[in-house]
Amino acid sequence: MIKLPSALYVHIPFCEKICHYCDFPKLQYFRRFAFAYLESLKEELIHYQPYGLKTIYVGGGTPTALEDDLFKQLLNLLAPFSNGVKEYTFEANPESLSEEKIKLMHQYGVNRLSIGVQTTDDRLLKKLNRQHTFNDVQKAVKLLKDYGFDNLNVDLILGLPHTSQRLLAKDLDNILSLGIQHISCYALSLHPHTVLYNRGYRELSEDQMRDYYDTVEAVLTKHHFIHYEVSNYCLSGYECIHNYTYWRNEQYYGVGLGAAGYLGNIRYKNTLNLNKYLKNLFIDEKEQLQQHDRLVYQIMLNLRTLEGLSLIKLKADFGVDLYQDKKATIDDFINRKYLVLEDENLKPTYEGMMILDTIILKLI
Numbered sequence: 001m002i003k004l005p006s007a008l009y010v011h012i013p014f015c016e017k018i019c020h021y022c023d024f025p026k027l028q029y030f031r032r033f034a035f036a037y038l039e040s041l042k043e044e045l046i047h048y049q050p051y052g053l054k055t056i057y058v059g060g061g062t063p064t065a066l067e068d069d070l071f072k073q074l075l076n077l078l079a080p081f082s083n084g085v086k087e088y089t090f091e092a093n094p095e096s097l098s099e100e101k102i103k104l105m106h107q108y109g110v111n112r113l114s115i116g117v118q119t120t121d122d123r124l125l126k127k128l129n130r131q132h133t134f135n136d137v138q139k140a141v142k143l144l145k146d147y148g149f150d151n152l153n154v155d156l157i158l159g160l161p162h163t164s165q166r167l168l169a170k171d172l173d174n175i176l177s178l179g180i181q182h183i184s185c186y187a188l189s190l191h192p193h194t195v196l197y198n199r200g201y202r203e204l205s206e207d208q209m210r211d212y213y214d215t216v217e218a219v220l221t222k223h224h225f226i227h228y229e230v231s232n233y234c235l236s237g238y239e240c241i242h243n244y245t246y247w248r249n250e251q252y253y254g255v256g257l258g259a260a261g262y263l264g265n266i267r268y269k270n271t272l273n274l275n276k277y278l279k280n281l282f283i284d285e286k287e288q289l290q291q292h293d294r295l296v297y298q299i300m301l302n303l304r305t306l307e308g309l310s311l312i313k314l315k316a317d318f319g320v321d322l323y324q325d326k327k328a329t330i331d332d333f334i335n336r337k338y339l340v341l342e343d344e345n346l347k348p349t350y351e352g353m354m355i356l357d358t359i360i361l362k363l364i
């Protein structure tokens, strides 16, 4: 029996202001474009008919940048597919997370919010061209809790300009004081066309980043957060179900500008060109996967999480006995405490997560 995808990613590319480090598919918000965009999004959803979903994730850009009526229109577009969904996430920026939008999300069954915080230092936020303060974050989280939202993520960026261990410790303290359940920590990557790059800022060295990661690990695990994926921590039971679809190498629909999807044997990427998207020319690239490609994805993605790579499943799905084929390499990683083998699942330790690319390269 063919298993239909159970996850849908929806990309809303609009932002009120563009952050100085941003390299995501995003556009300055203009009402007329947003209006037309939702029309095309509707067509794309009609094309896929994504019924029977377990998760929906609306990301951006900034989905909450839409004005209230368009925000409601988006929720309406997704309503036929959100029935019975277990996890329904919206990304939001604190400054545009109004009570009206929170009310609407509550009404339409959204049950998880991911808030772009990045740092809690107001001066640094300004330098990054972010539009919020930490006080806005506190207010937004309080309001969300008042409406019963109890599955909240906060994004934090490591290695920002002017950052320091002292600032990171303060960020972690502040974020923990919010009483949220999930924290995503990403290393800053600076691409040539970004404002920060053009102002001469560069990414930190691996050693510097490693020090920051060690601080995050020490503080968050002390506060009972589980480091369940390379960039993600959560309290027990709050793992992101949607993202597990990606990490388990399962299929998903992706709709919207620049969105990626995985259906059947095809991984596709939508156009980044708004004009094309508005003409309903959605897909830009398609990768037809061969058996070996799927195997590589499986190893690469499964090893990112504490759930790990099931050697039994790998054998059943691909006829590959990885432990037999790479015994010396795997034993070496296990002896050096980069990997553990539990119930035929190969799992990364914290040290392993820090050198995951090296591990993967040796295994594929």
Ligand code: SF4
Pocket (backbone or CB within 6 Å): 014, 015, 017, 018, 019, 022, 023, 024, 025, 026, 060, 061, 062, 093, 116
């Ligand atoms: S809000 Fe997010 S997507 Fe928008 S510009 Fe800032 S970093 Fe980029």
